[in-house]
Amino acid sequence: xxxxxxxxxxxxxxxxxxxxxxxxxxxxxxxxxxxxxxxxxxxxxxxxxxxxxxxxxxxxxxxxxxxxxxxxxxxxxxxxxxxxxxxxxxxxxxxxxxxxxxxxxxxxxxxxxxxxxxxxxxxxxxxxxxxxxxxxxxxxxxxxxxxxxxxxxxxxxxxxxxxxxxxxxxxxxxxxxxxxxxxxxxxxxxxxxxxxxxxxxxxxxxxxxxxxxxxxxxxxxxxxxxxxxxxxxxxxxxxxxxxxxxxxxxxxxxxxxxxxxxxxxx
Numbered sequence: 001x002x003x004x005x006x007x008x009x010x011x012x013x014x015x016x017x018x019x020x021x022x023x024x025x026x027x028x029x030x031x032x033x034x035x036x037x038x039x040x041x042x043x044x045x046x047x048x049x050x051x052x053x054x055x056x057x058x059x060x061x062x063x064x065x066x067x068x069x070x071x072x073x074x075x076x077x078x079x080x081x082x083x084x085x086x087x088x089x090x091x092x093x094x095x096x097x098x099x100x101x102x103x104x105x106x107x108x109x110x111x112x113x114x115x116x117x118x119x120x121x122x123x124x125x126x127x128x129x130x131x132x133x134x135x136x137x138x139x140x141x142x143x144x145x146x147x148x149x150x151x152x153x154x155x156x157x158x159x160x161x162x163x164x165x166x167x168x169x170x171x172x173x174x175x176x177x178x179x180x181x182x183x184x185x186x187x188x189x190x191x192x193x194x195x196x197x198x199x200x201x202x203x204x205x206x207x208x209x210x211x212x213x214x215x216x217x218x219x220x221x222x223x224x225x226x227x228x229x230x231x232x233x234x235x236x237x238x239x240x241x242x243x244x245x246x247x248x249x250x251x252x253x254x255x256x257x258x259x260x261x262x263x264x265x266x
Contacts, residue, residue: 001144002165004030006185012030021031021126024238025180025233028058029046034234050085051083051084051085051086051088051089052083052085052266053081053082053083053265053266054082054083054084054263054264054265054266055079055080055081055082055159055261055263055266056079056080056260056261056262057077057078057079057080057124057138057173057261057262058076058077058078058079058080058163058242058244058259058262059075059076059077059078059079059100059207059259059260059261060076060244060257060258060260061073061074061075061076061257061258061259062074062102062246062250062254063254063255063256063257064225064248064253064254064255064256064259065251065255066217066218066224066252066254068218069103070101070102070103071101071102071103072100072101072102073095073099073100073102074096074098074099074100074114074187075097075098075099076096076097076098076231077095077096078093078094078096078114078123079093079094079095080092084259085139086123086174087122087123087137088120088121088123089120089121089255090118090120090121090180091118091119091120092116092117092118092143093116093117094113094114094116094142095113095114095115096111096112096113096114097111097112097113097114097143097149098111099108099111099148099149101148102205109164110144110147110148110149111149112143112144112147112149113142113143113144113149113152114142114143114149114150115139115140115141115142115143115150115155116139116140116141116142117137117138117140118137118138119135119136119138119157120135120136121133121134121135121136122132122134122135122225124160126161129164129165129243130162130163130164131162131167132160132161132162133161133162133163134158134159135157135158135159135160136156136157136158136159136162136189137156137158137159137178138154138155138156138157139155139156140154140156141153141154141181143223151179151180151182151188152183153180153182154183155178155179155180155218156178156179156180157176157177157178157179158176158177158178159174159175159177159193160174160175160176161173161174161175162256164249168200168201169198169199169200170199170200171196171197171198172196172197172198172199172210173195174193174194174195174196174197174210174212175192175193175194176192176193176194177190177191177192177193178190178191185192188217189215189216190218191214191215191217192214192215193212193213193214194214194220195210195211195212195214196210196211197210197228198209198210204233204234205230205231205232205233206231206232206233207230207231208228208229208230208231208232209227209228209229209230210227210228211225211226211227211228212225212226212227212228213225213226214253217250218252221252221253222250222251223250223252224248224253224254225248225249225250226246226247226248226253226254227246227247227249227255228244228245229244229245229246230242230244230245231243237265238264238265238266239262239263239265240262240263241261241262241263242259242260242261242262242263243258243259243260243261244257244260245257246258
């Protein structure tokens with residue numbers, strides 16, 4: 001890995017937000033995108049050892065029943081303010097969510113601020129063409145749990161990404177855990193996350209794909225498994241466009257979803 005590049009990973013920039021049925025746990029939408037950040041955002045600070053601040057605006061949707069009798073459609077707008085240096089990075093994300101829940105008897109829609117996510121990451125060790133990156137993430141209960149936009153509890157995540165470069169292709173192995181807070185009257189299981197991803201350049205555009213899974217948030221449901229593809233393209237040395245699409249491989253997670261984003265380096 002380039003010594004001038006910040007060590008960003010899916011685990012370091014994965015916001016955590018959840019409702020009791022798992023519908024608003026939109027962390028997974030960020031996984032494949034952050035694989036590309038291992039490279040593409042690095043271009044924003046390449047050429048020097050000093051870090052730089054950045055602003056990212058990401059919007060997207062996901063839909064599915066998440067292993068429950070209720071179909072949920074989630075729309076989100078997620079501004080992120082962060083700082084990336086060659087060996088560490090940190091950020092804060094405050095999303096705005098619109099969640100529509102559909103059952104046999106009708107549908108309801110709720111909108112509002114989601115849970116705030118603060119996270120930071122550090123390169124733990126690196127070789128000539130490989131690195132191990134660790135990160136911590138804290139979800140703060142700023143969403144209104146009475147409207148189904150959060151649990152009203154704090155979640156804490158710990159993550160690791162091992163990356164290995166093979167010429168122009170990067171292989172990443174992903175792992176992590178989220179310790180979930182339990183709202184009154186409910187017991188939410190802690191989650192384990194895992195995956196494998198590839199990223200490569202096509203001209204100036206960064207292409208990436210991954211297969212990612214996690215343990216089920218609904219007791220008795222199969223573990224959700226999803227496949228992601230996406231790209232990041234520079235508009236300039238300070239600005240990037242991003243796009244990601246994904247599909248669920250079983251009925252326990254989202255059926256499909258997509259997101260687009262804009263990144264600006266200061």
